Amino acid sequence: MQISLQxxxxxxxxxxxxxxxxxxxxxxxxxxxxxxxxxxxxNVLRQISVNxxxxxxxTLVVLTAGIDLSVGSVLALSGAIAAGLLRNGIELPxxxxxxxxxxxxxxxxxxxxxxxxxxxxxxxxxxxxxxxxVATLAMLTIARGLTMLWTEGFPITGLGDSFTFLGTGxxxxxxxxxxxxxxxxxxxxxxxxxxxxxxxxxxxGGSESAARLSGVNINRIKIGVYTLAGALAAVGGLLVTSRLxxxxxxxxxxxxxxxxxxxxxxxxxxxxxxxxxxxxxxxAVIIGVLNNGLVLLNVSPFWQQVVKGIVILxxxxxxxxxAKGE
Amino acid sequence: xxxxxxxxxxxxxxxxxTLLIFGGCQKTSSENQPKQVAVIISTLNNPWFVVLAETAxxxxxxxxxxxxxxxxxxxxxxxxxxFENAIVSGFDAILFNPTDADGSVVNVLKAKExxxxxxxxxxxxNSSGAATSQILSDNYAGCVAIxxxxxxxxxxKPSGDAIKYVEILGLVGDNNTxxxxxxxxxxxxxxPAFKMVxxxxxxxxxxxxxxxxxSILQAHPDIDGIFCGNDAMAMGAYQxxxxxxxxxxxxxxxxxGALDVIESISNGKIMATGLQSPETMAKTAAxxxxxxFKGKRDFPQKMPVAVExxxxxxxxxxxxxxx
Numbered sequence: 001m002q003i004s005l006q007x008x009x010x011x012x013x014x015x016x017x018x019x020x021x022x023x024x025x026x027x028x029x030x031x032x033x034x035x036x037x038x039x040x041x042x043n044v045l046r047q048i049s050v051n052x053x054x055x056x057x058x059t060l061v062v063l064t065a066g067i068d069l070s071v072g073s074v075l076a077l078s079g080a081i082a083a084g085l086l087r088n089g090i091e092l093p094x095x096x097x098x099x100x101x102x103x104x105x106x107x108x109x110x111x112x113x114x115x116x117x118x119x120x121x122x123x124x125x126x127x128x129x130x131x132x133x134v135a136t137l138a139m140l141t142i143a144r145g146l147t148m149l150w151t152e153g154f155p156i157t158g159l160g161d162s163f164t165f166l167g168t169g170x171x172x173x174x175x176x177x178x179x180x181x182x183x184x185x186x187x188x189x190x191x192x193x194x195x196x197x198x199x200x201x202x203x204x205g206g207s208e209s210a211a212r213l214s215g216v217n218i219n220r221i222k223i224g225v226y227t228l229a230g231a232l233a234a235v236g237g238l239l240v241t242s243r244l245x246x247x248x249x250x251x252x253x254x255x256x257x258x259x260x261x262x263x264x265x266x267x268x269x270x271x272x273x274x275x276x277x278x279x280x281x282x283x284a285v286i287i288g289v290l291n292n293g294l295v296l297l298n299v300s301p302f303w304q305q306v307v308k309g310i311v312i313l314x315x316x317x318x319x320x321x322x323a324k325g326e
Numbered sequence: 327x328x329x330x331x332x333x334x335x336x337x338x339x340x341x342x343x344t345l346l347i348f349g350g351c352q353k354t355s356s357e358n359q360p361k362q363v364a365v366i367i368s369t370l371n372n373p374w375f376v377v378l379a380e381t382a383x384x385x386x387x388x389x390x391x392x393x394x395x396x397x398x399x400x401x402x403x404x405x406x407x408x409f410e411n412a413i414v415s416g417f418d419a420i421l422f423n424p425t426d427a428d429g430s431v432v433n434v435l436k437a438k439e440x441x442x443x444x445x446x447x448x449x450x451x452n453s454s455g456a457a458t459s460q461i462l463s464d465n466y467a468g469c470v471a472i473x474x475x476x477x478x479x480x481x482x483k484p485s486g487d488a489i490k491y492v493e494i495l496g497l498v499g500d501n502n503t504x505x506x507x508x509x510x511x512x513x514x515x516x517x518p519a520f521k522m523v524x525x526x527x528x529x530x531x532x533x534x535x536x537x538x539x540x541s542i543l544q545a546h547p548d549i550d551g552i553f554c555g556n557d558a559m560a561m562g563a564y565q566x567x568x569x570x571x572x573x574x575x576x577x578x579x580x581x582x583g584a585l586d587v588i589e590s591i592s593n594g595k596i597m598a599t600g601l602q603s604p605e606t607m608a609k610t611a612a613x614x615x616x617x618x619f620k621g622k623r624d625f626p627q628k629m630p631v632a633v634e635x636x637x638x639x640x641x642x643x644x645x646x647x648x649x
Binding site: 039 | 371372373375376495523527532533536537538540561562565569
């Protein structure tokens with residue numbers, strides 16, 4: 001018994017969130033015969049694709065021992081900028097000029113918006129040595145306020161079929177948002193495993209002073225990480241906007257909590273240096289399956305929140321005890 | 327020595343000068359300037375409340391008063407700050423949309439103590455006599471009307487099977503959520519043929535409603551109707567129904583009177599909504615403040631503002647709204 005536990009322990013540790021996910025799926029599957037259907041599977045994957053976009057960026061930030069609370073607001077502003085430009089373009093009455101935007105142009109503008117806000121987060125954190133919690137908390141309200149200013153508090157709707165295709169379309173039998181989030185995961189995994197940038201991100205989270213002494217340009221890496229997080233939040237914003245055919249001024253409220261939950265459930269340590277993108281993806285799937293399953297089983301909305309909180313708590317407790325064992 | 331000298335003195339000078347300016351200003355304002363009206367709004371995060379706030383401010387201005395909008399951001403603590411600021415800076419009346427029926431009572435009482443009348447709009451505070459008057463939309467009665475239209479418009483099944491429907495609730499901690507739900511159920515529950523197969527919350531949010539209804543449609547692909555506690559959720563629910571290709575089988579009903587839903591009703595996509603007019607409530611509140619300034623003191627404690635049913639049957643009367 002002792003020997004078999006010793007042999008299997010590393011494997012159990014490595015796949016703990018996968019095992020948890022499997023158990024969750026089996027439980028819901030037994031309770032509802034509607035869970036294991038192809039249509040429901042695509043449903044869950046499409047619903048979590050926004051959270052995956054945000055959470056991948058959040059993982060990078062958390063790996064450097066930082067946090068980004070502004071992702072929900074950045075998502076809203078990027079989506080609103082893209083929708084506004086697509087719908088109304090820019091009018092410059094002073095120069096008697098009107099600039100219209102194509103779908104592609106609006107998408108680029110949205111992603112640029114997110115990158116710029118993310119870059120600003122990174123710049124403020126490295127330049128003024130602000131705690132990431134504070135700097136991104138400030139950005140959370142700044143970006144939300146800018147969204148209100150840009151939209152004047154009203155949703156921007158009627159964005160056209162080619163833009164809504166992004167969030168509602170299918171390609172080769174798979175929903176487009178799933179392609180997009182899957183592509184983002186693939187590229188980021190390669191970035192983290194195969195490039196110097198990825199190794200530096202882990203190194204900074206492990207020990208910032210050690211990384212500095214070995215000549216890593218910490219500020220540049222950090223700014224890069226926050227810029228990427230902003231850009232990925234913007235992609236999430238474009239997906240939400242396009243799915244709803246509408247940029248809502250209050251879109252993405254409290255999304256930062258869902259994405260931090262995904263990161264934590266996926267086994268990434270909030271103190272940095274330890275964790276992985278694929279772990280976060282599993283965390284996001286667990287949250288998505290939980291959301292979907294609780295509705296399928298018609299669990300009361302009051303209990304749903306309690307259950308989600310308990311799952312997050314359990315995930316962290318298990319993760320902590322396994323980290324001690326290592 | 328000099329360095330130690332300056333930082334001590336400068337703030338003192340600044341303080342004295344500020345006090346001088348501030349005191350001077352207040353004196354002239356009470357004598358010469360028009361009365362000031364504060365519009366304190368629970369949130370500007372939702373177009374409906376933006377209309378409420380802006381109409382109230384515009385109406386007060388057109389009556390010759392100064393008006394300023396404060397955004398409480400759904401945060402009762404921030405609302406307290408706004409009240410304290412409004413009292414200190416000498417506002418003469420407050421047009422108020424509370425963040426919380428119970429939590430906001432203290433704020434209203436504080437203004438009452440300071441002799442400033444408070445007129446509640448749309449949402450109430452749970453205390454009689456605290457506010458000068460409460461101008462409220464009648465959520466319960468509005469949803470009774472929706473419930474009646476609901477049972478009329480969903481046909482009985484020839485087979486005699488139960489009619490299955492779904493209710494999407496708003497924020498489960500909100501008074502309006504339950505007033506609407508109770509109004510709706512007070513009618514529909516007395517029809518045994520109607521069976522609610524799922525009741526879920528989507529927090530008044532379009533995206534959440536889309537996701538929740540997508541999941542519900544997996545569990546219950548054979549439902550006949552969806553009642554949503556507000557219009558944003560009705561739009562989200564309709565998108566889920568459309569994506570599932572079931573717009574013929576499933577009828578969607580909302581509440582609020584949002585413009586995109588009224589447009590959807592005229593296109594035959596959504597069945598009905600309750601139009602609560604933020605303009606009517608805001609204008610009434612501003613007119614009450616005007617009466618108060620002119621000496622009137624006896625106001626009705628609660629002034630219900632009717633919710634109009636906008637449906638497939640009467641949408642023609644509302645086509646001017648979506649122009």
